Amino acid sequence: MSEYFEKTPRSCQGCQSLSSLFSLLSKKELQLVDANKVHVNFKAGETIKKQGTFMSHVLSVNSGLAKLYIEGIEGRFAILRIVKPTSFIGGPGIYFDQRHHFTVTALIDSSVCFIDLQIFKEILRGNQAFAEEFLKDFSRDVLAVYNRLIYLTQKQMPGRMADALLYLFDEIFQQPRFPMILSRFDLADLSAMSRESAVKILRDFQKEGLIRISDHEMELVDEDALRKISRIG
């Protein structure tokens, strides 16, 4: 394990990497978080949180990128979303059973703060605005899963793959050209198909000039066409 505790723990006070959610905390509350957090660095490929384990902490991703996925049937995975810096990871376990219901794995070297769950809940109880914003965040995540459910079950493979690529564009990189941090396997898990099918669809997209894949880089060449494929399913 190459996880290690940060040698020089910064204070949460004024930390630019803390999820924006925490901007609603008072100085006192932030100090409480500070005193009950652990800051850990992960290398690409390492598991940050494992589905099924006890939820002792909630997470704030300070830097890096990670995939958040449900471990499904017989070694198959469903990626719910890609986690980008300055975002909070909680999940339905916070209030249901204090367990993690997904696994989070670093895609590139990432830095994460682990905040004590009990302290977090305590602050939620005491700070109304914070609680509302937290719930809004959580609800947005839930809606994203609704959308995922619909498009994964009601579109065919090209539409699903187009959605996956456009998701990376719209939500994660905000530019049509981005590093290929997701393997074909990951893209398959993101669009609910087999690896081989993912490869074939991507090849088709490339042949038709919709995308370009060079070493470690993906470029969405014809965004409009991809959006059309997404629309017609």
Add this chain to the structure above:
Amino acid sequence: MSEYFEKTPRSCQGCQSLSSLFSLLSKKELQLVDANKVHVNFKAGETIKKQGTFMSHVLSVNSGLAKLYIEGIEGRFAILRIVKPTSFIGGPGIYFDQRHHFTVTALIDSSVCFIDLQIFKEILRGNQAFAEEFLKDFSRDVLAVYNRLIYLTQKQMPGRMADALLYLFDEIFQQPRFPMILSRFDLADLSAMSRESAVKILRDFQKEGLIRISDHEMELVDEDALRKISRIG
């Protein structure tokens, strides 16, 4: 429209039909609910709440049965769950955008209380135990959607249909014999397949003696076999 206001509005106080969630309210809070609710009866087939509309109220289903579904792509639906009496319907819209993100339709004659959303939120803010229980409920719903996402994308049709039937058994009727309130279309929407495919799978199940379908009644004859089909996907 055959919806009509109840002639003799009962008080929420002591109402046996109100979702158990509300048992955590004080007398005062319950009176507040009482003063800001409307009680409406629906006939089978009627729409109780329509996706996309403004969420002015949250719902408590007092009696009857309803299907709760997302309207997806080009007239296709994804049933998230069947709503049985004494259950609460809110959804991610409460904290996200005050909109309904699913449609609820009565499967049989049903009676529903509409509780003013602002009042509901006010009570949530003031009653910690109630808020926690509400969040636990909501989280359970979210987990059910996670499960649904996995089984709908990672199992094939027989497994999905077996899951749908076992869901009706386990969660809704709690007995292997139950009225066929869901059309084949509904069962298809519940297991993410076409009507025709649903018909065929059900015919196969019947041929193999796993289920029995007589007029308006469904019986799960060989539960173990269905569970096995569910398991192997």
Add this chain to the structure above:
DNA sequence: GTTTTTGATTGATATATGTCAATTTTGCAT
């Protein structure tokens, strides 16, 4: 009671998708 409409059923067919096995490429460690 008859007509009309809706839902259920069926089989034939086309398409989508997964699986398998073989091959190539790539990344990594020596």
Add this chain to the structure above:
DNA sequence: ATGCAAAATTGACATATATCAATCAAAAAC
């Protein structure tokens, strides 16, 4: 650089699934 292991690719094939068109049954409307 060299070799090894993992990932990506490919095409052939089998299977799963949707679609279509036609028929049948049942419920609702007249």
